[in-house]
Amino acid sequence: MAKAHDVAYVIYQVNDLDLMQTFMHDFGLATALKTDDMLYMRAAGPIPYCHVTLRGTENKFIGAGILVNSREDLDELAALPGSSAVEAIEAPGGGWRVRMSTPDGVRIDAVWGQEPAERLTRRQPNPFNSAFVKQRANASLRPVREPGLVERLGHFVLRVSDHDASVAWFKSRFGMLPTDLMCVPGNPDQVIGTFLRMDRGQELVDHHSMLVVQAQDLGVHHCSFEMLDLDAVMGAHDYLERKGYRLDVGVGRHLLGSQIFDYWRDPFGFRVEHYTDGDSVNADYVPQKFSGFADETTQWGMDPNKEFFH
Numbered sequence: 001m002a003k004a005h006d007v008a009y010v011i012y013q014v015n016d017l018d019l020m021q022t023f024m025h026d027f028g029l030a031t032a033l034k035t036d037d038m039l040y041m042r043a044a045g046p047i048p049y050c051h052v053t054l055r056g057t058e059n060k061f062i063g064a065g066i067l068v069n070s071r072e073d074l075d076e077l078a079a080l081p082g083s084s085a086v087e088a089i090e091a092p093g094g095g096w097r098v099r100m101s102t103p104d105g106v107r108i109d110a111v112w113g114q115e116p117a118e119r120l121t122r123r124q125p126n127p128f129n130s131a132f133v134k135q136r137a138n139a140s141l142r143p144v145r146e147p148g149l150v151e152r153l154g155h156f157v158l159r160v161s162d163h164d165a166s167v168a169w170f171k172s173r174f175g176m177l178p179t180d181l182m183c184v185p186g187n188p189d190q191v192i193g194t195f196l197r198m199d200r201g202q203e204l205v206d207h208h209s210m211l212v213v214q215a216q217d218l219g220v221h222h223c224s225f226e227m228l229d230l231d232a233v234m235g236a237h238d239y240l241e242r243k244g245y246r247l248d249v250g251v252g253r254h255l256l257g258s259q260i261f262d263y264w265r266d267p268f269g270f271r272v273e274h275y276t277d278g279d280s281v282n283a284d285y286v287p288q289k290f291s292g293f294a295d296e297t298t299q300w301g302m303d304p305n306k307e308f309f310h
């Protein structure tokens with residue numbers, strides 16, 4: 001079975017690439033390439049781009065790219081019904097992809113062979129002085145209210161018409177593992193949301209690279225970018241607020257995955273998240289069930305409303 005290594009990119013279509021580019025710069029991404037019809041934004045890490053925008057009249061989510069481990073994985077996926085052939089990618093970093101569609105028609109590209117980009121760096125993570133462990137000696141912190149620099153795309157969330165069918169689709173094509181399960185409030189037997197992570201054996205990975213959740217409005221719920229540390233999240237929060245952007249929910253700490261989160265809306269209404277300090281798990285993690293409402297998923301900070309995921 002093909003194995004996914006990480007998420008690569010999310011793809012949107014909007015009617016104004018300049019507006020998207022300005023927001024993304026303020027949100028902490030850098031331009032990898034901009035043409036008349038395409039915008040490729042990158043994070044600090046080595047993946048050449050992680051947020052793609054096509055120019056088009058309708059503003060909509062198109063899909064996502066997921067990195068797989070080998071050319072053989074691409075060949076295997078290309079042989080499945082409905083898949084494209086293995087295609088060369090005409091974008092920064094090149095590489096090859098296979099285009100597929102989820103049961104709801106969301107485009108998912110399996111990607112392999114991209115040339116890594118040179119890292120962008122602004123600063124090192126700030127050492128934290130907890131009550132028991134002092135990591136900072138004879139030194140002060142001077143965080144800045146600035147766009148910050150997104151480290152990487154961490155995950156994206158899909159709202160789907162048939163939860164079980166979509167989860168099976170991602171598991172069978174990418175070997176993803178279920179981390180935690182969201183159930184109907186009061187009915188732990190009915191799973192309506194599954195957090196999926198990459199299977200890298202004993203290596204620690206993010207609590208989730210995806211969440212698949214049953215919903216009536218289909219498509220993307222949000223995409224989420226990892227920040228260097230808490231100062232980066234808070235500095236970016238103040239900066240985005242000062243620039244007049246629309247706060248969605250944040251700052252707070254999630255229950256499932258434990259991330260410190262901060263959700264914003266881009267100029268087209270799409271929800272985008274900054275996060276830091278999420279859980280790391282490996283293949284030994286035993287899935288937990290959560291049976292409650294969305295407004296019970298924040299441990300401290302701003303609560304989302306009950307219908308947050310729907």
Ligand SMILES: [Fe+2]
Pocket residue numbers: 155222223224273
């Ligand atoms: Fe998230």
